[in-house]
Amino acid sequence: MSVELDLISLKVSNKRIAIIGGGAAGFFAAISAKQHEPEASVTIYEKSNKLLAKVKVSGGGRCNVTHACFEKSALSKFYPRGGKQLRKAFDQFYTQDTVDWFTNRGVELKVESDNRMFPTTDNSQTIIDTLMEECKRLGIRIALGSGVSQILRQPNLLSLTINNQELLFDKVIVATGGSPKTQGFDWIKALGHTIQDPVPSLFTFNMPKEKIKALMGLSVPNATVRVQKTKLMQSGPLLITHWGMSGPAILKTSAWGARLLSDLGYQFAIHVNWLGNLTEADFRAKIDDHMQQYGKRLIRNKNPFLLPQRLWDYLIEKVAIDSDKPWLEIGKKGVNKLLNVLLNDQYEVSGKTTFKEEFVTCGGISLAEVDFKTMESRVCSGLYFAGEVLDIDGITGGFNFQAAWTTGFIAGKHSE
Template identity: 65%
Template sequence: MSNLKVAVIGGGAAGFFAAISAKSHHPKAQVQVFEKTSKLLAKVKVSGGGRCNVTHACPKPAELIKFYPRGSKKLRKVFDQFSVNDTIDWYESRGVELKTEADNRMFPVTDNSQTIIDCLMAESKRLGVQINLNTAIRQIEKVATGFTLDGAFFNKVIVATGGSPKLAGFEWLQKLGHTIESPVPSLFTFNMPKEPVKALMGVSVPNATVKVIGTKLVQSGPLLITHWGMSGPAILKTSAWGARELAEKNYHFTAQINWLADKKEEALREELSHFITENGKRQIKNKNPFGLPQRLWDFLLEKVEISAIKPWMELGKKDKNRLVNVLINDQYQVAGKTTFKEEFVTCGGVSLSQVDFKSMQSTVCPGLYFAGEVLDVDGVTGGFNFQAAWSTGFVAGRLL
């Protein structure tokens, strides 16, 4: 269709990729992006500490979908059409080389999110995508051959408005017949206002296991102690998988920490006995057998009332039991959460039952397509939400 008019609502990662895809697949179409604020690609700018965690080195769709608490099965159809490898190829063919870090997160080699922004901006400009800033769409109506957006006609509309913290942010989509899954925060840190562990802010453990008592939630990974409680991938993954469950608890629960990740009690006791045999005369404070940060080790000893200056050989049975318990069954009271406003991710959004994931087209409003976090899709931390944005944006932009 040579006179095809396409509107993309939302100037974030998914919106830009959808607009670029639409213009690439339909070169003669008029493609316009409508962004309600004065900033484009705001999340891209701040993500990954300003480096932009573009994707995750997980090339097989069957493995990739395991990192999405919501939408995993549906996303399989999308990742089969535009995969992690396709993302890497897309950026590298446009001069943006990506690198893989030890935890498989992928960043531009420049370590600067502006590199990704410049690439997307340059590509949209080259293709002739029209960008409209400070342009909020107030009214969208379905008409016989398409839609009117504040009175302007478009044949197709791609919605890439991102998540909204409140149901009210989706009302306009409800009016078009869509069911909305109530939004709740998905990636958040644990506040522990009454826990002394906050005094260790800045201390990190490379691999810890987090459980939420009374649930089946359990995740492992790096853990960071902050001035308000705990953060890091182990905490964020727990928050993502438990988004709805923890919201129902009003973010008040007990977190159990295994500071030695997946180490079991029997193996730990054996290791401890062997260590004491070898280092019996050394002071407990000065010889830490588990590689924990010294400040954390001192804190845990004090918590279970073990004298730090006592030699290991004088550690009694009760002390051993307390030490083993605090290392693998440490508990903290969580009372609240902190979300990263710049990297805010919600679970909730347009019901997945109303979207055809082979095309990203609405099944209740033909001609309307979706991309990114406006859907009830979200991934854990590590580049997965951006990969969903690139893939759903690409597929939506084909306008099948």
């Protein structure tokens, strides 16, 4: 039996709209649908007993609502898949619209140093409450424990099988999120849609054989990560964990390389420039200047690059430099060792780690089969898509939520 929450009494309407999925895209699609067609009956069907689960855990429980990028063509470049299509979609709803939408409902957003945007409360419950209250105000029904197992075409209608019960709708918006397995899309594939095989995106790198894991919890503000024998290279903060490496530099690399790294079986080597984009010439100039000023200081005690002390100790030990010697005695060989470990440090990756609650996939509904002016299927009239069920994914930083708000708004808006 499904559990239905009747949030407000509904006016009788001939138009019936079903939203499949109670996540960010689903809620935004439902709200948009009701705003654009106030007399329609709008229901969100969620197969679990939880709503807005990713919103709850996003950003460490603070909800990274969007990213402070207010130029549409620049915004679209943060999506390894779907950027071209989203560029057109952003003409209808983009970052500023998101900020305005929440601001108009009493939720102020703040911009952090890395341009991620959060509610000023630093609490994801603020976003959840706002979406829930908007559904209540508009009279949107929410049905928990209501899994949709089949969609069938009927003359001018779509039939949904929900908990073994057949219901008819004029419009259906699928916002079920990503699936780790292709089989999770079988019920949509049955309508004739092409599915791009899902593989993980936004994952961390496991390094079971690397000693650097002993530095877990340590981070550097700007490192450059390059995957050996590929063109994959990304920069940003890097975090050392008890299983390997994480942080934006790693997550961005995993997003842009989602399919390639899957093809490699998550067995590959990475090179890390611990100094960001510092070149060899700049490195040597910095060392020369450092030795002139601090040549008599011990290598261990005077770090010219302001790296965390534990990382500095680890790296100079890794290349067998005697840290108890003064800088003037490091020698040409020592400088070359230091250059290599700081600008081209190598680690073996064997596996990945994904966080179930924040799981992001590369793959889903083929974008060629969706009209991004309306988010309607080109294969099945009356069927619309929003969010990660599409073959769209962004890098870390609020981009996946922005895609959810944008596609949800458009899917709800159009009913042609």
